[in-house]
Amino acid sequence: MYTIREASTMTGFSLDTLRYYEKMGLIHPTLRKSGGVRMYSADHVHHMMSIKCLKQSGLSLEDIKEFIADGQCFRNKEALDDEELKLIQSRMSILSAQLDRLEEQRQALDKTISEARTKLDYYEQLMHS
Amino acid sequence: MYTIREASTMTGFSLDTLRYYEKMGLIHPTLRKSGGVRMYSADHVHHMMSIKCLKQSGLSLEDIKEFIADGQCFRNKEALDDEELKLIQSRMSILSAQLDRLEEQRQALDKTISEARTKLDYYEQLMHS
DNA sequence: TCTTGACTTGGAGTCAGCTCCAGCGTTTAC
DNA sequence: GTAAACGCTGGAGCTGACTCCAAGTCAAGA
Known part of the structure; x- marks a missing residue:
């Protein structure tokens, strides 16, 4: 498990950007430590890397949200x-x-x-x- | 020669956008009719199409300005x-x-x-x- | 216990890239 | 000669994507 700071250095997104992406519905940190502190899994970090790639290919946050909105379904x-x-x-x-x-x-x-x-x-x- | 409206329909940029790009230094309409009305040559329109392509490949206006800043020199x-x-x-x-x-x-x-x-x-x- | 440091939130501020508007000047058609 | 259509300018407003900040919570160390 990683803190937001670790996730930030691993992905290159700023702390604020990670929180912003969460608010926008792109990332969902499941666990919170006491005090409401976010904890990210390796999967989360991987997901952030995908977002990074999508961003770099020029998609807007809205597009990215649409793009990734299907991880779970219909298997x-x-x-x-x-x-x-x-x-x-x-x-x-x-x-x-x-x-x-x-x-x-x-x-x-x-x-x-x-x-x-x-x-x-x-x-x-x-x-x- | 084309009016700004013609240039707009030919390129897909709005009137305001064309004027904005001029203010930003990306386009330089040389001629003005009486009343200050802009007139664009076929070359201008071609230049706008290039800008369109550069935009679509994801460059910022600042990048585009740098990219096209060498038409004339050193021949x-x-x-x-x-x-x-x-x-x-x-x-x-x-x-x-x-x-x-x-x-x-x-x-x-x-x-x-x-x-x-x-x-x-x-x-x-x-x-x- | 008190301080330090990392984290939280909500909200304000910033920047790029338009987009809209009011108020004005031409030209054209009737 | 006047109204409609088109264009001009300067400036305000808007959206997306952050970025910064103040005020608060919590854990750990001296």
Whole structure:
């Protein structure tokens, strides 16, 4: 188990940011020591790392919340009832919309990276001429 | 030549955003009609499209400003004086720092995309079982 | 027991990036 | 000649994502 400070140094998020993410519903520290002190498990830290990755790929906190909102559900089921079917369909449409946006973003990013390389090459050549 | 409204519909930026980008130093409409009305050339619109792409790849306006701050310089020069050398070196270090960040971001993005696909596949399977 | 240090909360402040608005100036159509 | 449509400016307001702060709780050490 880790304190918020340890989690902070492990993940690179500030103390305030971790508490903020909790308030926003991205992280749920289950245990509290006396005095209400938060304790995080290794799983929590792992989860934070995922959030870090999602953030770095440019998703908003709202998007991240949607993205990670399905850890538990529907495992080992034989049949699905109407409720579950609707839930899955809604999750799928959210996810595929996100996927579309991410792929567009990837195209833009690739273009930007190759442009940056071109510029750098140009300067490189200029220096050694 | 295009009015700001035409440029807006062509690029998808709002009127206010285009004016804001001008104030921030990202766009420089050279001509003004009487009454101070902005006129944009095809080149301007093209430039806006570049900005759009840079934005979509996740750069901040400040980053974009740095990224595009070299359209003109140092073409067809045989020798470079000290001033120019320093300028080029500073541009190179900015660009390569940006490139590093962009490549990190690309890795994160790839990971996120493949995770999204995995999730979608999982739901897909669930539906057809 | 008292102090020190790490943690808590709620709320205010900050910054980027817009977005909206009031009040004004042109141009165009009737 | 006047009303509608479009544009201008300066400044206020808004959202997202933090960041900072004051006042309080708790545990451990001198």
